[in-house]
Amino acid sequence: MIxxxxxxxxxxxxxxxxxxxxxxxxxxxxMKGSIFIFFKKVCPVAIIFSxxxxxxxxxxxxxxxxxxxxxxxxxxxxxxxxTMSGNKKExxxxxxxxxxxxxxxDFTGYFKMLESDTFLEDLQKTGIVASxxxxxxxxxxxTELLITGSVLAAGDKVEMELxxxxxxxxxxxxxxxxxxxxxxxxxxxIRRFCSEVIYSLTGSRGIFxxxxxxxxxxxxxxxxxICDFDGHNSRQETHNKEISFFxxxxxxxxxxAYTAYxxxxxxxxxxxxxxKQGVVVAKKGINISPAWVPxxxxxxxxxxxxxxxxxxxxxxxxxxxxxxxxxxxxxCSPSFSPDGKKMAFVSDRSGTPQIYxxxxxxxxxxxxxxxxxxxxxxxxxxxxxxxxxxxxxxGEINICVVGFDxxxxxxxxxxxxxxxSPSWSPDGSLIxxxxxxxxxxxxxxxxxxxxxxxxxxxxxxxxxxPKWSPNVIN
Amino acid sequence: xxxxxxxxxxxLLVVPGFLxxxxxxxxxxxxxxxxxxxxxxxxxxxxxxxxxxxxxxxLERQRVIEEAQLxxxxxxxxxxxxxxxxxxxxxxxxxxxxxxxxxSLLTSMAQDILKKKAEWLRDNPGNTVVIEGHCDExxxxxxxxxxxxxxxxxxxxxxxxxxxxxxxxxxxxYGEERPVDPSHNQEAWAKNRRAHFVIE
Numbered sequence: 100m101i102x103x104x105x106x107x108x109x110x111x112x113x114x115x116x117x118x119x120x121x122x123x124x125x126x127x128x129x130m131k132g133s134i135f136i137f138f139k140k141v142c143p144v145a146i147i148f149s150x151x152x153x154x155x156x157x158x159x160x161x162x163x164x165x166x167x168x169x170x171x172x173x174x175x176x177x178x179x180x181x182t183m184s185g186n187k188k189e190x191x192x193x194x195x196x197x198x199x200x201x202x203x204x205d206f207t208g209y210f211k212m213l214e215s216d217t218f219l220e221d222l223q224k225t226g227i228v229a230s231x232x233x234x235x236x237x238x239x240x241x242t243e244l245l246i247t248g249s250v251l252a253a254g255d256k257v258e259m260e261l262x263x264x265x266x267x268x269x270x271x272x273x274x275x276x277x278x279x280x281x282x283x284x285x286x287x288x289i290r291r292f293c294s295e296v297i298y299s300l301t302g303s304r305g306i307f308x309x310x311x312x313x314x315x316x317x318x319x320x321x322x323x324x325i326c327d328f329d330g331h332n333s334r335q336e337t338h339n340k341e342i343s344f345f346x347x348x349x350x351x352x353x354x355x356a357y358t359a360y361x362x363x364x365x366x367x368x369x370x371x372x373x374x375k376q377g378v379v380v381a382k383k384g385i386n387i388s389p390a391w392v393p394x395x396x397x398x399x400x401x402x403x404x405x406x407x408x409x410x411x412x413x414x415x416x417x418x419x420x421x422x423x424x425x426x427x428x429x430x431c432s433p434s435f436s437p438d439g440k441k442m443a444f445v446s447d448r449s450g451t452p453q454i455y456x457x458x459x460x461x462x463x464x465x466x467x468x469x470x471x472x473x474x475x476x477x478x479x480x481x482x483x484x485x486x487x488x489x490x491x492x493x494g495e496i497n498i499c500v501v502g503f504d505x506x507x508x509x510x511x512x513x514x515x516x517x518x519x520s521p522s523w524s525p526d527g528s529l530i531x532x533x534x535x536x537x538x539x540x541x542x543x544x545x546x547x548x549x550x551x552x553x554x555x556x557x558x559x560x561x562x563x564x565p566k567w568s569p570n571v572i573n
Numbered sequence: 574x575x576x577x578x579x580x581x582x583x584x585l586l587v588v589p590g591f592l593x594x595x596x597x598x599x600x601x602x603x604x605x606x607x608x609x610x611x612x613x614x615x616x617x618x619x620x621x622x623x624x625x626x627x628x629x630x631x632l633e634r635q636r637v638i639e640e641a642q643l644x645x646x647x648x649x650x651x652x653x654x655x656x657x658x659x660x661x662x663x664x665x666x667x668x669x670x671x672x673x674x675x676x677s678l679l680t681s682m683a684q685d686i687l688k689k690k691a692e693w694l695r696d697n698p699g700n701t702v703v704i705e706g707h708c709d710e711x712x713x714x715x716x717x718x719x720x721x722x723x724x725x726x727x728x729x730x731x732x733x734x735x736x737x738x739x740x741x742x743x744x745x746x747y748g749e750e751r752p753v754d755p756s757h758n759q760e761a762w763a764k765n766r767r768a769h770f771v772i773e
Contacts, residue, residue, distance in 0.1 A: 321750070342750050344714060358718075363703075363745060385722050385746055388715040401719065406726065408719040429719040445716055451675065452716050473675065475713040489713060496711070519713060564714065 162244070162265075162300040163209050172211040174241045176266075177201045179215070180248035180259075181222040188252040196259065196285040197248060203293045204246075206329050207305065207528065208546040213242060222247055227262055229271060237266040244272075246296070255280050261292045263299065273299045286331070303526045310568040311522075311531055312336070312346035312355060313542055316560035323357055328524070328567070330542075330556030336372075347389040347398065348568040354415065356389035356398055367400055369417055378417035384408075390433040399423060399433040399442065410444055423457065424464075434479045434486075443467065443477035443486055454488055467501065470508065474499075476520055480527050485547070487511070487521040487530055498532050500547065511549030518543075520563060525570040531555065533563045662772065665693045669753075669767040670728060675712065677723035679731055683768075687728060690770060691735040704728050705769040706746040707753075709762035714748060721746030728768040 162173065180197045182189035201212050219236040226232070227247035237245050245266045251258040256278060263273040273295045277288045290307040297305035309328045314321050318335065321342045326333035336355070337343040343359040356369045366381035367389060380386050384403030391398045396415035401408050408429045412420040424430040424444065429452070432445040442457045454467040454477045468474035473491035480486065487500045490510070496517040501508035512518040516535035523530055527547065534543050537554075540561040545552040556562070668690075670683035679687065694700065706725030708717040725744035733739045754761035 342747075365745065384744075385718055387718050401715075403719070403722055408722065429716065429723065431719050432713070432715045445713075447675075452712075473712060475716045491711065517711075 173209060173243050174213055175201075175204065175210040175244040175246070176213045176218060176237055176240070176242040177204075177246045177248075178218050178220065178222050180250050181227055183249055183251035183258075184253070186252060188257075189250045192252060192257065192259075192285060193248075193250045196250065196289060199284075199286060199289045200246065200248070200261075200292070203289055203307070203329065204296065206544075207293075207297060208551045209297075209300070209528075210244070213240060222249070227260065229264065229269060232264070234264075234266045234269045242266045244300075257285075259285065259288055261288075263296050272296075297526075301526075301528075303528075304570055305526050306524045306529065306567075306570055308572050309525050309570040310352075311542070311555070312348065312566045312568065313562050314344045314346070314564040315558055315562045317558050318560075323355070324558075324562075326556055333556055333558060344564055345388050346564065346566045347391055348566060349391045349396070349398075349415070350393050350569055352569045352571040354391070354396075356391070356400070358387045358389070367402075367417070369398070369415060380413065380417040388431045388433065390435060392435055393437055393439045395439065399435070401431040401433075410442075426464075432476055434477045436479050437481055437483045441479075443479055445475045445477065454486070468508070478521050478523055478530075480523050480547075481525055482527040487523070489519045489521065489532075498530065498549075500549075509549075511545060511547075512552070515552075520565060522565050522567045524567050529567075531565040531567055533565060661693055661696075665690055665770060666772060669769050671763060672724055672766045672768075674709070674762070674766065675720065677706075677720060677727045679727055683728075684731065687731045688735065691732055691737055694732065694737045694741065701741045701743070701773045703771045703773060704742060704744045705751075705771060706744065706748075707751060707765055707767050707769060708749045709765040710749045710752065710757065711762065712749070714750075717748035718746050721748045724766075724768050728770075 177197055177200055180193040182193050204210055205212050217240045219239060220233060227249050232245070232247065234245075243266060245264045246261065247264065248259060248261045251260075257280070258276065258278045260276045261274075262271055264270065265272055273292075275292055275295060277291065279285075279288060294305055294307045297303065297307070306328045310325050311328060311330075312323060312325050315324045315335075316322075318340075320340050321344050322335055322339065323337040323343050323346050324333050325336050336346075337357070337359065339359045339361060341360040341362075343357055345356075345358045347356045348354070349356075353372060354369060355372055356367060359366060359368055364381060365386055366379045367386035368377060368379050369389075370377035380400070380402070382402050382404040384406070385401065385408060387401050389398050389400040392412075397412060397420065398415065399410050399412050402411050402419075403409070407427060408431060409425070410423045410430050410433050412423050414420060423433070423442065424446070426446065426448040429447045430444055434443045435441070436443075440459055442459070443454055444457065445452050446455050447453075448455075449466070451472040452475050453469075454474050455464050456467050457464045467477075467486065468488065468490075471490050471492050474488055477486050477488045485500050485502050487498055489496050490499050490508075495514065496519055497510045497512045498518045498521045499508045499510045511530070512532075512534065517540075518532055518534045518536075521530050521532045529544055529546055531542060531544050533540050535541075536543075540563045542555040542562045542565045543552055544555050555565075668686055670679065670686050672678070672683070673680070694702070704725040706721030706723065706728075708721050708724075712720070722744065725746055729739070729742045729744055732742055749765070752761070752765040753767070754764045
């Protein structure tokens with residue numbers, strides 16, 4: 100259910116020769132039926148994938164080690180795609196698709212996109228296959244990874260061929276051909292290819308099928324919105340006209356839980372995003388901060404019907420299974436470890452809000468944060484090794500990251516006003532958060548190392564509370 | 574002798590005539606005086622009556638004035654009372670209690686205000702009240718919803734301890750969602766960390 104397309108099978112075949120590996124990935128995808136899901140649910144038009152030119156290369160080497168802190172960006176060149184017949188549509192598409200590809204890959208923070216005016220080669224004159232490419236010309240300007248592409252528009256069909264090369268080893272790492280009858284944006288093809296590129300380089304499927312839920316005041320009230328991972332296609336999800344916030348994605352990406360006030364009463368809404376199913380938990384007191392248990396149709400939330408704000412475990416239908424915290428005081432903001440065996444949460448049991456970890460096997464509760472008087476909003480990394488949170492200190496609020504290796508926590512933001520509500524991308528490579536650095540609250544994205552901090556989207560009003568969805572196609 | 578007699582006779586006739594005349598004249602005068610007296614009495618009576626009437630009218634007028642004044646005073650008093658009541662109600666609604674940062678403890682000032690609120694609640698047994706808990710913008714939205722609730726609950730517990738039926742008091746937390754002062758400074762934050770009372 101979670102992340103269908105990145106399971107251990109893929110990792111096992113990493114050691115096969117490249118051509119065979121590409122083939123296996125394709126076969127595996129067909130076997131898993133993800134293409135059909137893709138056909139049916141994501142793409143309004145048919146996109147056909149085909150294996151092109153089985154090329155001998157060895158890919159048992161990770162270009163990007165996602166587990167090691169490394170700030171080095173790989174220099175990448177994406178020249179303008181070759182137009183096959185040279186018609187107007189192709190020229191236009193070549194431009195927009197190559198730009199979009201560079202933009203989308205740049206979003207990951209892994210690459211340094213080389214400026215096109217330094218390029219010595221023009222695909223229009225050379226070609227897109229290895230035998231036509233003079234890799235010397237690409238190495239000469241520092242290119243380590245090269246993506247070549249071609250566009251063929253005939254009738255109402257568009258065919259795009261995209262290839263990723265290691266320009267030092269002169270090897271094909273990914274080669275794909277996509278056919279579509281989509282007359283609009285090449286965005287879906289580009290995202291699909293990006294997913295392949297990132298998979299081949301990191302062994303993870305990345306974030307290209309993920310979305311971000313957030314809260315915006317653009318309509319005059321706090322309402323929940325959803326946009327694509329890169330800020331595109333934002334749309335308003337709730338229309339309650341009071342206060343709606345704290346969105347939380349189920350791990351299959353199909354359900355969204357959130358808190359909303361209706362006629363002055365607060366309720367926890369658990370809703371299917373496509374269907375009309377859903378329940379409301381509106382117990383006396385507060386019903387806030389939902390967080391789904393990974394891989395289960397269960398969620399934790401803070402309820403205060405007992406007179407004390409405690410975290411409870413609920414079924415996806417809103418029925419209380421059990422109480423998860425028991426000390427007197429405020430307990431809120433649960434976040435589960437990826438295996439669901441532990442839960443980080445905020446408690447003021449020590450007098451100030453601090454982050455604690457509950458181990459469900461041993462029932463032990465350990466305090467995680469000791470520095471400062473206000474540490475809240477924990478978010479457990481999808482890789483399981485870190486927790487990000489927000490800390491108030493000296494009139495600033497900063498995003499901090501702490502591992503379980505006993506080392507001190509590290510602030511990822513500094514001197515930029517209030518930085519709050521960190522949320523991990525599903526591959527654990529990026530963090531979305533909210534910041535007042537430009538005045539109003541806006542959503543930003545940065546790498547796990549705090550680099551490449553940039554605004555995610557431009558909308559009127561304040562945007563807060565971003566929550567990154569799992570990387571699944573729904 | 575004859576002449577003397579004639580004189581005497583004449584005298585006899587004349588004198589009574591005179592006498593008669595005198596008496597007649599006298600009588601006439603007498604009648605006039607009576608009439609005058611009567612008239613005077615009547616006039617006096619009329620005057621008295623008029624006076625009496627005027628006095629009565631004056632009294633009536635004064636009574637009316639007095640009554641009006643009384644009514645006015647009464648109205649004014651009622652108005653004042655209503656005003657006072659409204660003011661008390663306004664005060665109840667508008668006087669927030671305030672909290673320290675990240676705290677839901679009631680300060681002594683907050684307790685004094687709550688005592689006044691308890692009095693009002695006792696004077697107005699028909700009213701139910703929603704206690705809203707609020708926070709300043711600092712800190713996180715989720716934690717602030719919880720903190721806002723603790724502030725509202727602290728006020729509720731204090732009032733029930735003063736004998737107010739808990740069924741008349743409900744709570745809701747708005748966290749940092751409804752600031753009274755949207756500025757970003759200490760003064761605004763102090764105003765925003767509050768419990769607010771709304772009469773239903």
